[in-house]
Amino acid sequence: MSELPSYLESVAQTIDHMIDRYFVDKTGQLNKASAHLLAAGGKRLRPAVVMLAADAVKPGCSDDILHAALALEVTHTFTLVHDDIMDDDKLRRGVQTVHTKWDMPTGILAGDVLYARAFEHICMANAADDAKIRAVNMLAKACDEICEGQHMDMSFEHRTDVTEGEYMEMVRKKTGVLYAAAAGIGATLAGGNGVQVKALYSFGLNTGIAFQIQDDLIDLLTPPEKSGKDQASDLREGKQTLLMIKAREKGLDLKKYQKDLTPAEIQAAIQELTDSGVIGDVKGIAAALVSDSNRHLSILPASKERQLLMDVGEFFVTRSY
Amino acid sequence: MSELPSYLESVAQTIDHMIDRYFVDKTGQLNKASAHLLAAGGKRLRPAVVMLAADAVKPGCSDDILHAALALEVTHTFTLVHDDIMDDDKLRRGVQTVHTKWDMPTGILAGDVLYARAFEHICMANAADDAKIRAVNMLAKACDEICEGQHMDMSFEHRTDVTEGEYMEMVRKKTGVLYAAAAGIGATLAGGNGVQVKALYSFGLNTGIAFQIQDDLIDLLTPPEKSGKDQASDLREGKQTLLMIKAREKGLDLKKYQKDLTPAEIQAAIQELTDSGVIGDVKGIAAALVSDSNRHLSILPASKERQLLMDVGEFFVTRSY
Numbered sequence: 001m002s003e004l005p006s007y008l009e010s011v012a013q014t015i016d017h018m019i020d021r022y023f024v025d026k027t028g029q030l031n032k033a034s035a036h037l038l039a040a041g042g043k044r045l046r047p048a049v050v051m052l053a054a055d056a057v058k059p060g061c062s063d064d065i066l067h068a069a070l071a072l073e074v075t076h077t078f079t080l081v082h083d084d085i086m087d088d089d090k091l092r093r094g095v096q097t098v099h100t101k102w103d104m105p106t107g108i109l110a111g112d113v114l115y116a117r118a119f120e121h122i123c124m125a126n127a128a129d130d131a132k133i134r135a136v137n138m139l140a141k142a143c144d145e146i147c148e149g150q151h152m153d154m155s156f157e158h159r160t161d162v163t164e165g166e167y168m169e170m171v172r173k174k175t176g177v178l179y180a181a182a183a184g185i186g187a188t189l190a191g192g193n194g195v196q197v198k199a200l201y202s203f204g205l206n207t208g209i210a211f212q213i214q215d216d217l218i219d220l221l222t223p224p225e226k227s228g229k230d231q232a233s234d235l236r237e238g239k240q241t242l243l244m245i246k247a248r249e250k251g252l253d254l255k256k257y258q259k260d261l262t263p264a265e266i267q268a269a270i271q272e273l274t275d276s277g278v279i280g281d282v283k284g285i286a287a288a289l290v291s292d293s294n295r296h297l298s299i300l301p302a303s304k305e306r307q308l309l310m311d312v313g314e315f316f317v318t319r320s321y
Numbered sequence: 322m323s324e325l326p327s328y329l330e331s332v333a334q335t336i337d338h339m340i341d342r343y344f345v346d347k348t349g350q351l352n353k354a355s356a357h358l359l360a361a362g363g364k365r366l367r368p369a370v371v372m373l374a375a376d377a378v379k380p381g382c383s384d385d386i387l388h389a390a391l392a393l394e395v396t397h398t399f400t401l402v403h404d405d406i407m408d409d410d411k412l413r414r415g416v417q418t419v420h421t422k423w424d425m426p427t428g429i430l431a432g433d434v435l436y437a438r439a440f441e442h443i444c445m446a447n448a449a450d451d452a453k454i455r456a457v458n459m460l461a462k463a464c465d466e467i468c469e470g471q472h473m474d475m476s477f478e479h480r481t482d483v484t485e486g487e488y489m490e491m492v493r494k495k496t497g498v499l500y501a502a503a504a505g506i507g508a509t510l511a512g513g514n515g516v517q518v519k520a521l522y523s524f525g526l527n528t529g530i531a532f533q534i535q536d537d538l539i540d541l542l543t544p545p546e547k548s549g550k551d552q553a554s555d556l557r558e559g560k561q562t563l564l565m566i567k568a569r570e571k572g573l574d575l576k577k578y579q580k581d582l583t584p585a586e587i588q589a590a591i592q593e594l595t596d597s598g599v600i601g602d603v604k605g606i607a608a609a610l611v612s613d614s615n616r617h618l619s620i621l622p623a624s625k626e627r628q629l630l631m632d633v634g635e636f637f638v639t640r641s642y
Contacts, residue, residue: 082433112468113468150430
């Protein structure tokens with residue numbers, strides 16, 4: 001994995017420059033509100049996947065489709081801005097959320113502006129028109145499904161009986177399809193054929209799902225001084241994560257953890273979930289998704305970029321914050 | 322204008338059937354919420370403009386681009402769903418607004434689903450790929466500007482000194498650009514050249530602005546039994562419409578009407594605004610926009626559809642509800 005961190009760093013710099021140029025440097029309150037969360041940092045993982053997928057299909061072509069890479073980050077940010085309103089979250093990436101810093105109407109509009117800009121930037125990519133239309137369609141379908149995923153996620157808040165199948169469908173839509181679109185769009189804009197595009201789409205889908213499962217593990221396992229977030233908040237809130245669902249399947253009672261938890265109590269919960277095999281099962285599911293992702297990549301010729309894509313998958317399920 | 326009502330009726334039937342097929346017949350709460358306002362009726366004027374523009378450029382081609390016509394109605398509806406949340410309006414088209422019937426998060430998501438579907442339907446049009454990309458770009462830019470227009474409109478609520486120039490910019494963005502995109506998208510998907518597309522875009526822009534100015538006149542002049550809406554609500558709320566701005570320019574004091582108004586007081590206001598020439602000035606501005614629209618159409622060969630487009634402009638500024 002040695003090359004991945006420096007690769008991701010260079011993509012982040014490129015995307016950050018584009019964000020400055022196309023968003024931050026614009027005047028007007030609505031433009032400022034639209035740029036706010038986009039400029040607050042982020043690992044720019046989706047743009048990296050767009051670019052790696054493109055280069056894995058046609059070496060060296062990612063420079064032509066930087067606008068599409070930016071479009072994926074902009075789309076991701078639009079969903080965060082709207083989600084923050086729905087969940088009334090106050091902070092994200094260390095800054096006030098848009099509707100908190102401005103107001104709810106401005107938050108809705110800022111998200112809507114980003115939504116439009118994502119499609120404008122896809123159109124600005126230097127690629128064949130038929131590929132661009134497929135890319136537009138892939139992005140639109142992803143947005144459609146992300147909404148469905150967010151709706152499912154919210155509906156889970158009122159339930160205690162979410163099944164593994166329902167959880168996986170929610171995560172596929174809420175997180176998986178945008179990584180799938182990132183890889184699929186990169187491949188199609190690079191001129192990839194149907195088989196290549198489908199393979200990269202499937203790679204992104206599985207890796208994206210694994211990414212979200214790892215997020216659930218991090219919430220439980222990573223201490224706040226490392227993650228910058230509250231530890232075990234999902235457990236405290238009784239959130240229907242894969243950990244919770246697997247624990248229920250095994251007859252564990254996690255209700256006792258639905259309260260403010262001391263570090264010792266968090267450790268006890270981790271111990272209980274480890275001893276019962278829940279954590280191992282969940283890690284196993286994430287690992288299986290990544291290994292399936294790699295299988296999809298095997299139709300591509302070996303290349304530095306194909307390896308970096310595999311490293312991305314590996315990184316998604318080994319990161320601890 | 323004899324053919325226009327029956328033409329609009331036939332377009333509305335076609336679009337209503339597509340709305341049933343692609344929105345109403347879908348299952349799931351989020352799909353139901355997305356279809357709710359779309360299925361509540363409406364004159365389907367933007368789809369009619371898409372189809373007329375297409376046929377005016379290439380006779381008979383509108384059947385190929387019905388999906389793009391639908392996309393414009395879907396886009397319009399997405400903006401209404403989000404606007405209703407921002408303004409916390411409870412009723413529209415005689416039905417509860419989406420966030421009222423469901424809740425605010427579902428309203429945001431329903432609008433976001435419609436937003437995505439608009440782009441999916443543009444992609445489904447039967448047209449050349451380069452034209453479709455131009456159409457996607459035109460639609461995205463329109464959405465971008467509509468947000469800006471809505472933001473300006475909200476900012477006017479806290480002001481009493483909005484100028485005619487600011488008002489016209491707001492209306493251009495909030496209402497004009499979507500009619501412009503409707504006509505421009507119809508023309509481009511029909512294979513129109515740059516001059517034709519630009520002419521139809523300008524036609525739509527001017528007619529759309531005139532449409533909004535007429536809406537302001539209707540608010541003042543049309544009795545509730547005819548309009549189905551409160552009469553003179555803009556006056557009561559001190560809204561910065563073109564009527565209000567022109568009255569201010571002429572030194573009229575309309576503050577006295579910022580209260581619950583009796584029918585007699587509304588008549589007195591109408592009389593004052595008529596006698597001072599305000600209503601005449603505003604009607605003149607709308608009429609000039611429509612006549613300018615027609616000038617743009619003169620580059621097209623004479624056809625039934627070109628005439629119907631002119632009739633649309635005429636209808637926009639002569640309708641009384």
